[in-house]
Amino acid sequence: AAPALASAAEALAGVYHHVCAVNGTQPERLLLEHAGQTDSSGGEGRGVDEEALALAAGELEGLRAAGQVARYADTLLDQLTHLRAALDTALDSRHRHQPVMEAEERGAELAELQEQVIKLKSLLSTKREQIATLRTVLKSNKNTAEVALANLKSKYETEKTIVT
Structure with missing residues (x-):
């Protein structure tokens, strides 16, 4: 021993x-x-x-x-x-x-950070929706502009033939 x-x-x-x-x-x-x-x-x-x-x-x-x-x-x-x-x-x-940090402080800070994450995710979702809407509007504006340009070209051609 x-x-x-x-x-x-x-x-x-x-x-x-x-x-x-x-x-x-x-x-x-x-x-x-x-x-x-x-x-x-x-x-x-x-x-x-x-x-x-x-x-x-x-x-x-x-x-x-x-x-x-x-x-x-x-x-x-x-x-x-x-x-x-x-x-x-x-x-x-x-x-x-x-x-x-005491447990209460950590819990409160964690809850606050989780709320911020939820708000930021919501904001990101709305921004994505806005981007999709703007793309749709841009496409329709492009199509409208192309149609208007085609109409102007045809008008020009018809007036050109009338003048000559």
Whole structure:
């Protein structure tokens, strides 16, 4: 259990250092001290070794392992509290830097934009109808002009033949 706790503590410390780097803050020294205590756990047991010479070797190792597991658990708890504080700081700074629109404001803005889209689509439809009407009027004017021109030509030809 101790090696698993040690690797978890190292991973958590790495995440904590990364969050602190993103925040631009210094990591707490308490975590570094905890890491030093767990790494030097072999040197702490010397006084216990002298007092417990009568204990069996298995019992002594069990006590050492239990103490080491307790220190790792304590380290993990401290790391979690500091990591939580660092993450809260990061989230607070993100919320301060990014203006957040409330749901009502977003809903009102969305409704307003949808109304504008509907109005613009309606306007586009009426403009298309106007263009179609103008094309029809233009064609009829062209036909009328061609008929009038043909009539003028025939009149000219008839008057020309009368004059000559």
